[in-house]
Amino acid sequence: MNNKGLEKEIRDEILHHLSQRRSLILSSLDRDGLPYASYAPFAIGDDCLFILISEIAVHAINLQLHPQASVLIIEDEDTAAELFARLRVFYRVRAELVDPDAPDWQQGIACLQERHGERINGLSQLADFKLFRLHPEGGRYVKGFGKAYQIEGGSLSGERLSHLRGAHIKRERK
Secondary structure, eight states, X not given: OOHHHHHHHHHHXXXXXXXXXXXXXXXXXXXXXXXXXXXXXXXXXXXXXXXXXXTTSHHXXXXXXXXXXXXXXXXXXXXXXXXGGOOEEEEEEEEEEEOTTSHHHHHHHHHHHHHHOTHHHHHHTSTTEEEXXXXXXXXXXXXXXXXXXXXXXXXXXXXXXXXXXXXXXXOOOO
16 A cells, blocks of 8 residues: 555544544643643534533633643543553644634534534533634544554644654663
8 A cells, every 4th residue: 555545544544533432531721831631522523623511611711711732532441452552543722712603603513413412402502611613733643552643734634644653662671
């Protein structure tokens, strides 16, 4: 398989992995610049991720203060063949708060509702729930030992992928 064929295969794998997961781990920064980890259900739309979270949640406050964040979408440990090499994709993201009167609000809510059902309709009617669009700004896809790829560009599957070459080196005994 040529390099273009391999890149397409990896991009397809990334998108398939995203389609199989329903929640992400979100790392944001608080007002003091300290990291905070949480999770949120997500949906995919127009090469971005959408999350709907309450404004009283710490991560919603953090995203409004510091729109730079990261997300991890990882294979369930119960189904992983190898716990130390779980299939995962990581993105650096820029969070954008979507105005409820903007057309993007309806698009994001529709994506979330299609993925998570009627619960989204109820939550989206609550004034404290905010819709965030998470724009990817690069990341990493790991599918096993020695099988890691740098995701470059502003799309979920990458505009460019680079295989991270390097070997695990056995520790020498003293």
